[in-house]
Amino acid sequence: MTSRSAEPILEVRDLVKHFPLTQGILFKRQIGAVKAVDGVSFQLAPGETLGVVGESGCGKSTVARMLVNLERPTSGEIRYKGEDITRLSGRALKAVRRNIQMVFQDPYTSLNPRMTVGDIIGEPFDIHPEVAPKGDRRRRVQDLLDVVGLNPEYINRYPHQFSGGQRQRIGIARGLALRPEIIVADEPVSALDVSVQAQVINLMERLQNEFDLSYVFIAHDLSIVRHISDRVGVMYLGRIIEIGTDTQIYDHPTHPYTQALLSAVPVPDPAAREGRERIILTGEVPSPAHPPSGCRFRTRCWKAQERCTLEVPLLAVPAVFRDTHGPAEHDSACHFAEERQVVTSGAGPGETRGPDGEGGEQGPDPDNER
Amino acid sequence: MLLEVRDLQVEFHTRDGVAKAVNGVSYSVDAGETLAVLGESGSGKSVTAQAIMGILDIPPGRIAGGEVLFKGQDLLKTKEDQRRKIRGADMAMIFQDALSSLNPVLSVGAQLGEMFVVHRGMSRKDARARAVELMDRVRIPAAKERVNDYPHQFSGGMRQRIMIAMAMALEPSLIIADEPTTALDVTVQAQVMELLADLQRELNMGLILITHDLGVVADVADKIAVMYAGRIVESAPVHYIYKAPAHPYTRGLLDSIPRLDQKGRDLYAIKGLPPNLLKIPAGCAFNPRCPRAQDICRTDVPPLFEVDESRRSACFFWRETLDDVPVR
Structure with missing residues (x-):
């Protein structure tokens, strides 16, 4: 958490792991690599x-x-109390x-x-x-x-x-x-x-x-x-695409993949069946040996545009949410980051709540669907 | 009624004794209806399904009693060659692990086509064409090119879709799906469940969904049977189970799952472990783990009490359990 003043006990920077793909039996030559982890950074307090x-x-x-x-x-640093342990x-x-x-x-x-x-x-x-x-x-x-x-x-x-x-x-x-x-x-x-x-x-x-x-x-x-x-990082094809506190990620996700992932989770509450809007992704995760150019999620993303093919989105606070001091202000690697509520807070099993079914800050679903 | 299981008993004879895997299970499914059978490993949910399908390993398994009425006919009294004609054609099964359920040395087209060759006497060429149609139907992209893969x-x-296609091939009236999405990722799980539900509606099939996942059940089931140590401990329409369970085991299961929409404090945990089937506790099998257990629970096996017209609970204290407040 950014507010945590304590020195991180573990800090990971640009961590990369490529597994080589080889061809030939006697004379192995590398014909490519499975990019299992491709630039992951985070801190642990x-x-x-x-x-x-x-x-x-x-x-x-x-x-x-x-x-x-x-x-x-393959490259990158893992710092334990400031010391790079990979070396x-x-x-x-x-x-x-x-x-x-x-x-x-x-x-x-x-x-x-x-x-x-x-x-x-x-x-x-x-x-x-x-x-x-x-x-x-x-x-x-x-x-x-x-x-x-x-x-x-x-x-x-x-x-x-x-x-x-x-x-x-x-x-x-x-x-x-x-x-x-x-x-x-x-x-x-x-x-x-x-x-x-x-x-x-x-x-x-x-x-x-x-x-x-x-x-x-x-x-x-x-x-x-x-x-x-306390904090959650969401990974897709070797990268962290969104990271923040549990409230930021679950209640205010801004990356389309996180939104799809959350909406796909079956909720143990049949009452939520009707009210729930599910984002069903088409297709499956591409091979990490040949990840798509630009944004890796673009092949399954409903928001993808030309920019997503050309430009790799960085993991940072999206410009629209900078200095908003709201829960949407957290790192998200998307060119078109938008807040969208996908976890419907239906009443828990047997729980009695008000007819509105909510006690917390349920921001109205922004009408930004496409 | 499409399928009615009555007082089914299945035992396994092992070196250490007789394990009663299924101990008097009764349930029923109608056309177009989805019954979810919920339970942990060893509860007997899969063994029941295997007995219905007639694919139980005998020995060590043995069907010790009961009836499996499919369209009025008792399958347990039906000759094996008759059952073979029903199995696959009118009653089909989808397994959890598609990779080990498919034949690795035959193309998927050949495996799908085989259904039509064996049951419908089609030529290989026609069967292949039907295989492509089926793959299209379960939304496998570029089916024509992939049929020989x-x-x-x-x-x-995609493999799980092929399993579904194979089960659907002859448009059966009943499908048993044993943990069909457990091995899949959530986004893919949602796709596959949606496909299964669509096809069920289209063909008006009965579906028995065997799972341990309370979330999946809530999404698709019409009614639920909760199993524990070889018995049904509670059965009810899906809404009741989640709102007001009538058995302490169901209550405990619901309370012990973390939820996506709320951050709880400590999770409620059912104490102890699921029982060893060789040594099922006397009385109610759940009594050593039950917060409500009284003397009677340790001596008498509770029958399935009628809670109301559509609900049953195998607990002496179902009335009190209904009023339980969730731990959360």
């Missing part, structure tokens, strides 16, 4: 949760993997990695089936023995199990003896073991059942307060991201 |  949303193939997971150094960026190696890198940990999507494949829970959660201590002296480890692991709401006596069990939600708790405990400052969570609840998702989300929020964690929370479920995030 | 050459959304 201490204690903040940044949500990153986007459809599959937009590069959100690649960003996550670069943040924890599982993938080397580090050896001992200095190891020290930084301790502070940035990851929770993976699939609790079924991200835990080694042949290791006991104690070994899985304790393994980070083998790499960073300074955190926990050898004799102390068992107790530390049991503490961690307790913190994530699992019985400390389960320390000698194997992953297959746990349900999906419990396994994700084990994954979280492993992420917490080294007392990191930042946790990068890549779709941490999307493999879980609905009734268990809420448990894990609540756990993550509690841990954030308890250990002063900063989260980068990556997901495709827009409702969950809104629930947990 | 293989499944891997299509995107996820």
Whole structure:
């Protein structure tokens, strides 16, 4: 948030990751590149949760993997407390990695089936023995199990003896073991059942307060991201196309893609069926090996004009909203940014509200549809 | 009534014992109607569908009782060669994962055309022409050029359209869609659901939509059956379920999903875990997780109480549950 005066704990600048496409078996030559991430910048303040949303193939997971150094960026900077970690190696890198940990999507494949829970959660201590002296480890692991709401006596069990939600708790405990400052969570609840998702989300929020964690929370479920995030960035084809606080993005989106994405989310309320206006996009996401020229969204955008083909829109506050001090004043990469309300605030399940069905500031839908 | 399932029981025999996957399920669908079957993994929603379609793996599965009446005929008593003529032609299924449900070594044209060759005795050439028509109908661009392409050459959304085309091919009167959009992105999900709803209206089909997503259900369903541990715990027209659920499990599910239009505090979380089907708790299967559980819930299995003409709830305390205030 711009008003946050604290120094960002993590700052990403112009991050790029291209995966080469090669041809030939013996003599490989590069014939192109998949531009998975193509110029992503954002900041993360201490204690903040940044949500990153986007459809599959937009590069959100690649960003996550670069943040924890599982993938080397092609170019760009990742600054942790001012220091560019993409240039580090050896001992200095190891020290930084301790502070940035990851929770993976699939609790079924991200835990080694042949290791006991104690070994899985304790393994980070083998790499960073300074955190926990050898004799102390068992107790530390049991503490961690307790913190994530699992019985400390389960320390000698194997992953297959746990349900999906419990396994994700084990994954979280492993992420917490080294007392990191930042946790990068890549779709941490999307493999879980609905009734268990809420448990894990609540756990993550509690841990954030308890250990002063900063989260980068990556997901495709827009409702969950809104629930947990302070700020939200929307990605499309390797770029962030809109970023702002959760109110700015969800209630006052100005980029057409964000608007379409939000309007496509099914609302668990049949009463909203009629009143809701859905923007159904035509076509599908183009290949990141050959992204469209200019604005990458233009091939599916109903507002696209010639300018969009020629000129890449920059991620900045659009001129129309500059100095308006309204919620629409946030970064949006569109030449024709307009505010449009797409999330209808229908009454919640069983909730009784006034006949107008709204309590907050529901700006009238600007008559700017095309 | 187009389809009526009565007291269906399905068991799986495993090394560790007998798992009762479906334990007395009854529901019905009429022509032009959409029934959503809602449940978490292991609730028996897909197994019920497989039993209806006759594609259950037997063994380890076993249908232990019940009736599946399709246009008045009990499919469970019908001979396999008869069922084959119904399956695909008058009753079709759409699966979640289109990539693994399509044959990777046959072109999509051949797979679509096969429906007409096998069921209608058409020549390959005519069948191919019908395949192109079908692809047009499910709005696949440049159908004529793409009819000889293989499944891997299509995107996820396009593959799901091909699955829909295949299910629609012979204009069945009933379609069962098992999590048809779960693997798709939201913008594509909206396209596919819209297509499915349009075609249903056009052909006046009955649709059984199996899903875990309360949002998708609210968008398209006429009525809902909520399943838990092999039983239906609540059934009602769609509006009632969201406004005033009559079962604590439904109430809990609704309260535990975050919403796009509001930023809540803590999410309500149903405590505990879905039960192991080998060890379903005595009495009401939901009782260890239920905030309302009393002694009777631990000893007696609640029947489906009649809440009103169109609604049923398998909870001894459905009256009290109706008055529950949402946690939010």
